[in-house]
Amino acid sequence: xxxxxxxxxxxxxxxxxxxxxxxxxxxxxxxxxxxxxxxxxxxxxxxxxxxxxxxxxxxxxxxxxxxxxxxxxxxxxxxxxxxxxxxxxxxxxxxxxxxxxxxxxxxxxxxxxxxxxxxxxxxxxxxxxxxxxxxxxxxxxxxxxxxxxxxxxxxxxxxxxxxxxxxxx
Numbered sequence: 065x066x067x068x069x070x071x072x073x074x075x076x077x078x079x080x081x082x083x084x085x086x087x088x089x090x091x092x093x094x095x096x097x098x099x100x101x102x103x104x105x106x107x108x109x110x111x112x113x114x115x116x117x118x119x120x121x122x123x124x125x126x127x128x129x130x131x132x133x134x135x136x137x138x139x140x141x142x143x144x145x146x147x148x149x150x151x152x153x154x155x156x157x158x159x160x161x162x163x164x165x166x167x168x169x170x171x172x173x174x175x176x177x178x179x180x181x182x183x184x185x186x187x188x189x190x191x192x193x194x195x196x197x198x199x200x201x202x203x204x205x206x207x208x209x210x211x212x213x214x215x216x217x218x219x220x221x222x223x224x225x226x227x228x229x230x231x232x233x
Contacts, residue, residue, distance in 0.1 A: 065138060065141070065143070065173045065176055066138070066140075067136070067137070067138045069138075069176065070136055070143050070173070071136055073092060073176070073177070074133050076088070076092055077089065077092045077133075078131045078132065080092065081121075081129070081131050082129055082130060082131055084122035084129070085117075085118070086113070086116075086117040086118030086119070087114050087118075089114060089117045089118075090110035090111070090113040090117070092178055093113055093178045093179070093181070094174055094175060094177045094179045095110060096108065096179070097113065097177065098180050099116065100180075100181060100182040101116065102185055102208065104116050104120050104121065123154065125151035125153070125154065126151055126152055126153070126154045128151060128152050129149070129150070129151040130148075130149060130150045130151070131147060132147060133147045134146045134147065134148070138171075138173070140173070141172065141173050141174070142173065143170075143171040143173060144169065144170055144171070145168070145169050146166070146167070147167050147168070147183075148164065148165070149164070150162065150164045151163055158194040158195060161194050162193070163193045163194060164193070165185055165186070165189065165190050166185070167184055168184045169181065169183045170183065191204065
């Protein structure tokens with residue numbers, strides 16, 4: 065995939081996310097694609113990804129959700145972009161609170177579509193904006209820490225001696 069083609073795909077991806085069009089959003093993915101969401105978990109396949117976007121995400125984020133990507137880079141099979149997103153929460157405990165989040169998105173690409181999506185977002189900043197109580201915030205951050213430490217890539221990184229690199233890096 066060229067950088068220009070990735071930019072077009074990124075526009076489709078964010079526009080579908082902003083409008084809550086789960087079907088259009090899922091069509092940006094390969095049939096077996098995976099969306100790793102730091103709140104809603106992993107979703108695999110177009111039906112599951114569409115459901116996550118329209119029935120979970122937009123249920124909580126509402127109609128003013130915005131998502132813009134900046135400075136996209138693509139080497140043909142892997143792409144990255146920084147982002148800003150915002151929404152006004154519809155979650156009952158936090159209804160009416162506005163949130164702004166920055167992040168970095170990683171896209172694995174195959175056949176002109178996304179085969180694997182993940183992001184690095186400071187969810188603690190979002191939860192502070194929502195007014196999440198400190199004990200609940202701690203519980204969530206500990207869960208995210210555990211997930212990070214259990215990832216095979218993290219374990220392999222920690223097992224390598226300082227100064228060594230994974231194959232191909």
